[in-house]
Amino acid sequence: MTRPARVTIDLAALQHNFSRVKEIAPGRKIMAVVKADAYGHGLARVARSLNSADAFGVACLEEAEELRAAGIDNRIVLLEGPYSAEELLRADFLNLDVVIHHESQLDMLEQVTLKKALQVWLKVDTGMHRLGFEPDRISKVWQRLQTSSNIDKDIVLMTHLATANELQNDMVTRQLENFSAITKAINAEKSIANSAAIVGYPQSHADWLRPGLMLYGVSPQLNCSASDHDLKPVMSLRSELISVKALKKGEPVGYGADWRCPSDTRIGIVAAGYGDGFPRHARSGTPALVNGKRASIIGKSSMDMLTVDLSAQAEAKVGDPVELWGANLAIEEVAMYAETIPYELLCGVHKRLTFEEING
Numbered sequence: 001m002t003r004p005a006r007v008t009i010d011l012a013a014l015q016h017n018f019s020r021v022k023e024i025a026p027g028r029k030i031m032a033v034v035k036a037d038a039y040g041h042g043l044a045r046v047a048r049s050l051n052s053a054d055a056f057g058v059a060c061l062e063e064a065e066e067l068r069a070a071g072i073d074n075r076i077v078l079l080e081g082p083y084s085a086e087e088l089l090r091a092d093f094l095n096l097d098v099v100i101h102h103e104s105q106l107d108m109l110e111q112v113t114l115k116k117a118l119q120v121w122l123k124v125d126t127g128m129h130r131l132g133f134e135p136d137r138i139s140k141v142w143q144r145l146q147t148s149s150n151i152d153k154d155i156v157l158m159t160h161l162a163t164a165n166e167l168q169n170d171m172v173t174r175q176l177e178n179f180s181a182i183t184k185a186i187n188a189e190k191s192i193a194n195s196a197a198i199v200g201y202p203q204s205h206a207d208w209l210r211p212g213l214m215l216y217g218v219s220p221q222l223n224c225s226a227s228d229h230d231l232k233p234v235m236s237l238r239s240e241l242i243s244v245k246a247l248k249k250g251e252p253v254g255y256g257a258d259w260r261c262p263s264d265t266r267i268g269i270v271a272a273g274y275g276d277g278f279p280r281h282a283r284s285g286t287p288a289l290v291n292g293k294r295a296s297i298i299g300k301s302s303m304d305m306l307t308v309d310l311s312a313q314a315e316a317k318v319g320d321p322v323e324l325w326g327a328n329l330a331i332e333e334v335a336m337y338a339e340t341i342p343y344e345l346l347c348g349v350h351k352r353l354t355f356e357e358i359n360g
């Protein structure tokens, strides 16, 4: 028998969420963002399932290599561009698009000899101040790009928003105005919107959408649930009870004996812990579903196990199913208890878990 801790990936939910992007922003091209192993869901698995995407966005060459090796022939965009000149040669060979966000990459691009002109996405820093050229440099950079035979003339202009997960946010308005002022006179395709902007800022949709989180069925807007946007969770993290005991008031549970029963308590041990990607710092009271009913996690998770309070479930027994997040328990809520964001929980699921696909 294998360890019961497992991740279920619901491919029908993934496709449903992809269609939701098209419903919310009809007629736009879609770059499905699949960096970080498709937010923990499995890079090739997700790309195969979303093969009608106009492009895939990845963070590095290794991820692009994996997609090409899996037979994916859609456009693939290196979102942080090349990290070295050698990577440009490899991007040329693998037929990848590259984001150019810094002078150093522009120099590299001008100095290498490529077999054909690369597709370039020119990134403008409209205020997030992470990647991108300063607005007043854009027209010069644009001209330089036009004169290099290494660069395809159909360049896409892009920017990234810092605060789109809040509605009616002033900084979003300013970034959109900046981008429009800088790019107005340039005849090129444009791309602004991540998931939060797709859902919250229709004026940001432009030519190319760049959804990540929403594809995986998680709400990109603060204080909203996935179902508010008709999104369906794709990943469920599940396991089983592997031990059940009745403890007396005052008895400790787990390492350090930090947590003690406030009264006589029935507890259950679940086979899942931080070694699987369940956050150790999720506080006591974090919900888990035992037999579909809410129970509270008590104490801190250990590497392979965590503990739930079964006081309200006298009938719970070894082998009963436990959901830690997913189809029936919002990852947004678990993230709140762990003082993090759903992105981090998704990306953190460990590869030692058994992955199974459903509804494929």
Ligand SMILES: *Cc1c(COP(=O)(O)O)cnc(C)c1O
Pocket: 033, 035, 079, 160, 193, 194, 195, 196, 210, 211, 212, 213, 214, 220
């Ligand atoms: C990760 C990323 C996205 C997707 O963001 P979500 O919030 O997951 O939708 C879009 N664009 C860029 C440049 C990114 O790095």
